[in-house]
Amino acid sequence: MFLENATVDSVTQIGTNVFLLKLISEKIAYHAKPGQFVNIKVSDSDFPLLRRPFSICETDGDSFSIMFVSIGGGTSILQNKQHGETIDVMGPLGNGFYLNDDFDKAIIVAGGIGAAPFPFLIKELVKSGKEISCFTGGRTKDDCITYEMKNVSIATDDGSLGFKGNVVELLASKIDPPERGKNDKIKIFGCGPNAMLKALQKFCISNNIDGDISTESSMACGFGICQGCPVESTTNKDKYLLVCKDGPVFNVKDIELP
Numbered sequence: 001m002f003l004e005n006a007t008v009d010s011v012t013q014i015g016t017n018v019f020l021l022k023l024i025s026e027k028i029a030y031h032a033k034p035g036q037f038v039n040i041k042v043s044d045s046d047f048p049l050l051r052r053p054f055s056i057c058e059t060d061g062d063s064f065s066i067m068f069v070s071i072g073g074g075t076s077i078l079q080n081k082q083h084g085e086t087i088d089v090m091g092p093l094g095n096g097f098y099l100n101d102d103f104d105k106a107i108i109v110a111g112g113i114g115a116a117p118f119p120f121l122i123k124e125l126v127k128s129g130k131e132i133s134c135f136t137g138g139r140t141k142d143d144c145i146t147y148e149m150k151n152v153s154i155a156t157d158d159g160s161l162g163f164k165g166n167v168v169e170l171l172a173s174k175i176d177p178p179e180r181g182k183n184d185k186i187k188i189f190g191c192g193p194n195a196m197l198k199a200l201q202k203f204c205i206s207n208n209i210d211g212d213i214s215t216e217s218s219m220a221c222g223f224g225i226c227q228g229c230p231v232e233s234t235t236n237k238d239k240y241l242l243v244c245k246d247g248p249v250f251n252v253k254d255i256e257l258p
């Protein structure tokens with residue numbers, strides 16, 4: 001983990017209220033793994049007081065990017081950053097996706113801004129020769145993010161684009177029942193709101209498909225000190241795991257989402 005004064009390279013709008021912030025930090029870019037995150041002090045002033053966590057979306061030489069939806073005080077400050085400004089960034093943090101399993105086909109499932117960690121993951125999966133299918137969903141077409149995705153299928157709750165329904169229902173409709181269970185060469189990677197991740201956990205477990213999910217929690221320190229980001233462990237009911245340190249990526253079988 002590094003504490004860096006990262007220099008802003010660019011802020012680019014890539015969708016309705018969705019932005020890519022490219023930051024130059026050789027140390028973070030070189031050490032990052034897909035699924036890890038950075039914790040950003042968005043301004044030098046007292047507001048907002050706490051750092052804001054963001055997945056590492058992609059790396060490129062000595063720089064890395066985050067993808068964010070401008071949703072509140074912190075992200076609206078990030079949206080207005082200018083080339084050459086510096087930002088206090090801590091990272092890379094957390095564990096990242098587990099890529100050493102024996103799988104041939106990767107299925108990416110994203111809900112809204114849950115698409116953020118996947119460009120980096122997809123690049124790694126391509127390097128290792130995996131087959132990739134992507135499923136992305138949102139409430140309306142404006143909430144669906146397809147940035148850097150491959151073989152994309154889209155779901156919207158209101159039917160304004162693609163399949164009408166949620167992204168896990170779309171996934172279930174595309175994986176033929178006879179294929180389920182016996183196809184142990186598939187691995188699913190999910191990120192999105194908790195309701196979506198819970199449905200995805202259920203789908204993976206009931207169809208005997210392995211999966212990693214990247215979770216969110218409100219955070220303060222970002223590296224295991226404040227105990228502010230607990231999530232219930234399924235393997236030990238008396239134990240809480242920390243999203244920032246034990247996650248944010250967990251196997252679908254390992255946690256009970258709130």
Ligand SMILES: Cc1cc2nc3c(=O)[nH]c(=O)nc-3n(C[C@H](O)[C@H](O)[C@H](O)COP(=O)(O)OP(=O)(O)OC[C@H]3O[C@@H](n4cnc5c(N)ncnc54)[C@H](O)[C@@H]3O)c2cc1C
Pocket residue numbers: 037048052053054055056066067068069070071072073074075076113116117215216217218219248
């Ligand atoms: C490990 C991790 C990785 C993350 N990666 C990303 C990422 O790559 N891109 C990204 O855009 N966000 C990501 N988030 C969420 C991001 O940190 C928050 O969206 C951000 O802190 C919002 O800051 P803000 O100051 O703009 O909003 P605030 O002013 O803090 O909040 C504004 C409003 O948005 C609501 N809100 C805040 N965060 C969320 C949320 N996550 N979901 C739903 N409502 C929310 C608040 O309740 C409030 O109503 C991640 C969170 C975690 C824990």
Ligand code: FES
Pocket residue numbers: 218219220221222223224225226227228229242243244245
């Ligand atoms: S945010 Fe402090 S322990 Fe996780």
